[in-house]
Amino acid sequence: MTGTSPRRGGSTLAEVAKAAGVSKMTASRVLRDASGFSSETRDRVLREVERLGYVPNRLAAAFGSDQTSTLVGVCVPRLTSSLFGSVLDSIDHTLSKFGYQTMIGAHEQSPQAEESWLRAILAWRPAGVILSGRKHTPGTVEILRAQSIPVVEIWNLNTSPLDVSVGFNHFDCGYEMGRFMLGRGHSNIAYVGAESNAAGMGEVRYQGFENALADAGVECVAKEVLVDRPGFYAGFYGTETVLSRNAEIDSIYYHDDTMAVGGLFYCKSKGMRIPDDIAIAGWGGMEVASVLPERLTTTSVTTQALGKSAAEALVARIREEPVEDVLVASTRLVPGNTV
């Protein structure tokens, strides 16, 4: 910082107060809309605020009083997914309505990255944090407990959360789709997924799926989990890979709709008929499916509701209001004509 430049942030409360001919306390009360001032005083203070372009210093306020800010840390696997994007959008929208500011992190499914992000975030004394998934490092768990800070874990349903959990029941999603595909007469069933990292956010869905097959005495004939970000292209070449290894496959369950759409176009490019030659099922209920000639069989999920519930639960915890420990965001299998 150069010595000549004026203090960043312009004027202070003291300057506003002085200009308005009142004490700092009175000015402070006016700005926080507390009580204890006449409407005449109020007008005088607000006029000076306007004139001086006063911007409150929340750093000082949060530090000086209760040691807690209105900052909230939110960590998601990635920002490029329409599903996580929707959740984050809903969280941010809801939090800002309640007067909180959202600090983000993207851990791309690495618990270590999550932990180092968290350490940096906690130094700002956030009012709470929202994490994705159930896998956290021991360090993460310990530091959260030590800070006794409200935590909401999202995405995966977690019946023994650190604090509060708001998620989808991925196991049931997988199980239900497994049963559905079996019910349509498919028996050479494969799974194609993608995980950038070890945390395995898609794994639970596969487990539910596999269980459904096992309960019917059927084995999943192929499981291909690419080390990649889930997406259209991963679905395309994952399908190529799995079909090249096993020509008997008559149906594929995908990590999500983007991968399913990629797989669908791979199959069509090879002249396969859907669902006669090969059946395809996705997950997520993404918008892209709405324009395809085929109606994709998928599980539609309520990402907006998940985000809103998570943000509301966090705010309730911050305010020490009663909150359900475990909330489930709804999902629904939507039969199309691709299975």
Added chain:
Amino acid sequence: MTGTSPRRGGSTLAEVAKAAGVSKMTASRVLRDASGFSSETRDRVLREVERLGYVPNRLAAAFGSDQTSTLVGVCVPRLTSSLFGSVLDSIDHTLSKFGYQTMIGAHEQSPQAEESWLRAILAWRPAGVILSGRKHTPGTVEILRAQSIPVVEIWNLNTSPLDVSVGFNHFDCGYEMGRFMLGRGHSNIAYVGAESNAAGMGEVRYQGFENALADAGVECVAKEVLVDRPGFYAGFYGTETVLSRNAEIDSIYYHDDTMAVGGLFYCKSKGMRIPDDIAIAGWGGMEVASVLPERLTTTSVTTQALGKSAAEALVARIREEPVEDVLVASTRLVPGNTV
């Protein structure tokens, strides 16, 4: 706050210092990895930090010293777009490498929403902010000037930025595509876009496009800008709308690839051949196009590079290093077989 609960954040520097048998200053130096302590002292301090689970209070540090935090505010139109998601991902990744924390906002193209977000963010004395688009309220401009804070405007190229601009040359993108479509012999050319709001982030592209047509003495026969979020479905029904009004249309330029893909499937569903009956062009070079049977004619854009450049430019400005005022992220027309 209940009086019984311990101070959030656990121990303080003073406690660490006392436990280590040194002064606060020495402990502070160790933690900031400054010089001025023996390695023996360092070990003793770090041991106590570990033992006490000390988490530094950046609120106090930022407030007490230079009045500036390592927080950075980043505002984008929305978080559900793969393009903006990619930019944000790249920004966050780059900023965190430099030790900054990202606070987000989503203004969905409303300058007013941007301004109120900005006011809340500036109260945290961020080291800098990144805004999207060129349209800002007078209040936004004034407050930024008054705070004399580093600002990077992204997305739209802006030759007279508030501070620094890193963007795509949308006008050229549109112009180039206009010329390309004309070159392929199309003459009944329409445009289909979508804007949720008045700020009109897609408008410049249209202007370039229209100019290309005008320069060739051709008029754009239809312009349909839906009041909606750009997306697959908006492309689908926007195409339906525009074609129902004008049956002569032989080619359509879309706001982006999602809309183009939506339009493509609408046209195919009506039995039209592409590009013979109707030509289709998008923008963005999105992944979805990689799996279609058609190679979509589009403009591929470097969202990761844009985000990285923007973050780096902001950091340079914060550090008072020399920075180019205007940076252009590259775009490239990629001819496919849909035009």
Added chain:
DNA sequence: ATGAAAGCGCTAACAC
């Protein structure tokens, strides 16, 4: 309805 004083946890500046 308003004001005065104290202090939050940290670091810059200056001693030693």
Added chain:
DNA sequence: GTGTTAGCGCTTTCAT
């Protein structure tokens, strides 16, 4: 290599 002092801008507490 280490310690002391002062102060950042605000809010809390307690007077008036």
